[in-house]
Amino acid sequence: MSKQYETVIGLEVHVELATKTKIFCGCSTAFGAGPNTQTCPVCTGMPGSLPVLNKQVLEYAIAVGLATNCDITRYAKFDRKNYFYPDNPQNYQISQLYLPICRNGYVEIDAAGRPSGKKRIGIHEIHMEEDAGKLIHDENEGCTLVDYNRSGVPLIEIVSEPDMRDAEEVIDYLDKLRLIIRYLGASDCKLQEGSMR
Numbered sequence: 001m002s003k004q005y006e007t008v009i010g011l012e013v014h015v016e017l018a019t020k021t022k023i024f025c026g027c028s029t030a031f032g033a034g035p036n037t038q039t040c041p042v043c044t045g046m047p048g049s050l051p052v053l054n055k056q057v058l059e060y061a062i063a064v065g066l067a068t069n070c071d072i073t074r075y076a077k078f079d080r081k082n083y084f085y086p087d088n089p090q091n092y093q094i095s096q097l098y099l100p101i102c103r104n105g106y107v108e109i110d111a112a113g114r115p116s117g118k119k120r121i122g123i124h125e126i127h128m129e130e131d132a133g134k135l136i137h138d139e140n141e142g143c144t145l146v147d148y149n150r151s152g153v154p155l156i157e158i159v160s161e162p163d164m165r166d167a168e169e170v171i172d173y174l175d176k177l178r179l180i181i182r183y184l185g186a187s188d189c190k191l192q193e194g195s196m197r
Contacts, residue, residue: 006165008164009165010124010161010162012159013160013197014155015181015186015189016153016154016187016194017057017060017156018060019057022042022153023051023094023128023152023153024054025052025152036149038149039149039151042152043148044090045088045090054154057128060186061126061156062102064102064126064186065105065126068107069106069107070102070104071105072102073100076100078096079095079097080093080094085132087132088132088133089151093130096129097127101127103124103125104123104124105126106120106122107176107180108121120163121163121164123160124161126156126157127157129157131150131151131152131154131155132150132151133149134149150194158177160173
């Protein structure tokens with residue numbers, strides 16, 4: 001019997017970076033603070049507030065790019081991705097839509113059945129962006145609350161090529177990314193805190 005479908009998997013992995021402050025302001029990124037206690041006019045998108053890039057974000061992004069064999073973009077810029085999210089107060093996300101900081105990389109994973117025992121998973125790009133806030137759905141009260149503490153926390157988004165063919169390859173790829181990022185100290189990659197998702 002012939003196989004009717006082929007499994008083709010590519011991933012977008014979001015990683016919160018281990019900076020002490022947010023990507024465009026001086027608010028703390030510490031996990032677990034009381035709701036809306038780590039905010040300011042910049043990370044809540046107030047009119048007239050101006051973002052200033054956190055240098056450590058750029059350094060972590062480049063380190064991850066180099067460790068994943070990426071080309072580092074010499075000229076990069078940020079863009080406003082306009083869309084409405086209830087937990088994104090300015091109604092746009094500051095991201096790198098057109099000129100990401102890293103491109104054309106790869107990581108090698110163990111792959112049984114291949115002559116080399118290894119397989120390359122391509123990385124299309126790595127770009128920097130700000131995280132959104134967090135919605136808390138209160139079923140008892142029948143309402144949704146918003147916590148903006150996470151709004152503006154620095155992220156890198158690692159976009160793979162569609163090179164994975166089964167769940168084992170996906171797990172191996174994610175384990176390898178986590179190992180690299182934690183070794184660099186760029187993130188703690190705690191899944192339970194949403195640092196890697």
